[in-house]
Amino acid sequence: MTALWTSAAIAEATSGTASADFSANGVAFDSREIGPGDLFIALKGEHSDGHLHVEQAFAAGAAGAIVSQPVAGPHILVSDTARALDALGKASRSRTDAKIIGVTGSVGKTGTKEALYAALDRCSFGKAHRSVKSYNNHVGVPLSLSRMPQDTQYGIFEMGMNHAHELSALTRLVRPDAAIITAIAPAHIGNFANGEIGIVDAKAEIFEGLTPGGTAIIPHDSPHFQRLRKKAERHAGEVISFGFDAGADVRAIDVVAAPRAGSLVTAKLGDRSLCFTIAEAGRHWVSNSLAILAAVRAVGGDLATAGLALAEMSGIDGRGRRHLITLKSGGKATVIDESYNANPASMKATLQHFAAEKIAGRKIVLLGAMGELGEQSAHYHSALAEDILQSGAEAIILVGEDMTHTAAKLEQGLDRGVKMSHASSASEALTEVAKLISDGDSLLVKGSNYLGLSSAVSALVSGEY
Incomplete structure (x- = not known):
């Protein structure tokens, strides 16, 4: 097996000095994730310093480390470990002939990235690579790049942003051959003085890193389509739109319900048609699938294989995975995570x-x-009430201070038989769920990550509630 990195290659990429010869087969900056043969990068953060955990990393089997001060054990000495991580990511991107896809958007980017990986890994017989979890920021992106084997045929990288100019820096590291914007929504809108237009412009930064002649893939159904197109045309050799509208380059012309909550889709891709099944539920997944097909075609992947991969996709933890749980009171219930x-x-x-x-x-x-x-x-939380009322929910549990606005609006239109409660934390909400849930129920759990609602899901799935 060819090593992912040798100490000589790391030293050359980072302009560092190697204390000894070693080879590494993985890269991590969290000492708790180090496995035998990995390279540990000792990053300095606001609240932690990886140099304090070098010993722990070596004890876990690290082959070597990138550090900014000498340590006991094989290492590459650099002046700044964060810059070294960026340099390693750039070197990884430069040494591969892989076709690279970048993915961003307000919603759907992780699922789209995972589906693209499933499709392209299948047609390349295991030669695809992608960023894991949601490693999509200034640390996660270069880390994901640095983990890419040199003989990779397809690389898929998720890129996120909370502020302007963040994607501009990330996409110049990734240098995608094709770049996707899944959808634009008012996520992080509080960080932009000019509101949703600011988000549109920040997302469009992903096109700045496109390789010459690269492909920009944008949502035709977005009210910001023309603005996105103009920005994409500055950097892309080709702009492909996707969606349900008749003018989309890749569009769904027929969608019907498929077994187990999925969809059977007939799509038009220019002069071609493709009929395929999506295992994932929802109209938004149909839209995502169109972007996926556009990207697969743009990088020379196999569309038939992509269709098979979409049919076999299972839900991702925190993004639609369904759990059939056994209740303490007896019976079964479904949890949609x-x-x-x-x-x-x-x-x-x-x-x-x-x-x-x-x-x-x-x-x-x-x-x-x-x-x-x-x-x-307040506006967006109040507006949420209408969709909750139309969901058919017979019990509603709200979590977090901002949900006060939702609760106030709900009280105006709530049917007498619908139960509603307002919890301050995930643990309080779990207590409410335990009181309510019974055989045959379906529980939908959704909220911003900072609330930690995943802990409630874990407790329900494990039965420890």
């Missing part, structure tokens, strides 16, 4: 799909507040 994050667009899409689902038991929603909405927080 959307606990990773939430913004107005993803809340609406999820609740609308929940409304359309036909289930035998009751519908219960456990919804957490949406973060980073700034001065518009």
Whole structure:
């Protein structure tokens, strides 16, 4: 097996000095994630210093470390470990002939990244690489790049942002051959003085890093389509739109319900048509699938294989995975885990799909507040009430201070038989769920990540509640 990195290659990439020869097969900056043969990067953060954990990393089997001060053990000495991580990511990108896809958007980017990986890994017989988890920031992106084997054929990298100019820096590291914006929504809108237009412009920064002749893939159904297109045309050799509108380059021309909550889709891709099944539920996943097909075609992947991969996709933890749990009181219930994050667009899409689902038991929603909405927080939380009312939920549990606005609006239109409670934390909400949930019920859990609603899901799945 060829090593991912040798000490000589690391030293050359980072302009560092090697204390000894070694080879590494993985890269990590968290000493708790180090495995045998990994390279440990001792990053200095606001609240921690990786140099304090070098010994722990070597004890876990690290082959070597990148440090800014000498340590006991094989290491590469550099002046700044954060810059060294960026340099290692750039070197990894430069040494591969892989076709690279960058993915961003307010909603759907992690699921799209995972589906692209499944499709391209399948057609390349295991030669695809992607960023794991949601490693999409100034640390996660270069880390994901540095983990990419040299013989990779396809690389898929998720890129996120909270402020302007963040994506500009990330995309210049990734240098994608194709770049996708899944959708634009008022996520992090509190960080932008010019509101949603600021988000549009910040997301469009992903096109700045496109390789010459690269492909920009944008949502035709977005009200900001023309603005996105103009920005994409400055950097892309080709701009491809996707969506449900007749003018989209890649569009869904027929969508019908498929077994187990998925969709059977007929799509038009220029002069070609493709009929495929999506295992994931919801109209938003149909939209994501169109972007996925556009990207697969742009980088020379196999569309038929992509269709098979979409049919076999299972839910991602925190982003739609379904759990059939055994209740302490007896019986079974379904937990739909959307606990990773939430913004107005993803809340609406999820609740609308929940409304359309036909289930035998009751519908219960456990919804957490949406973060980073700034001065518009009250407006968006109040507006959420209408989608909750239309979801068919017979019990509603709200979590977080901002949900006060939702509760006030709900009280105006709530049916007498619907139960509603307002919890201050995930643990309080779990107590409410335990009182309510019974055999045959379906519980939807969704909220911003800072509330930690995933802990409630974990407790329900494990039975420790």
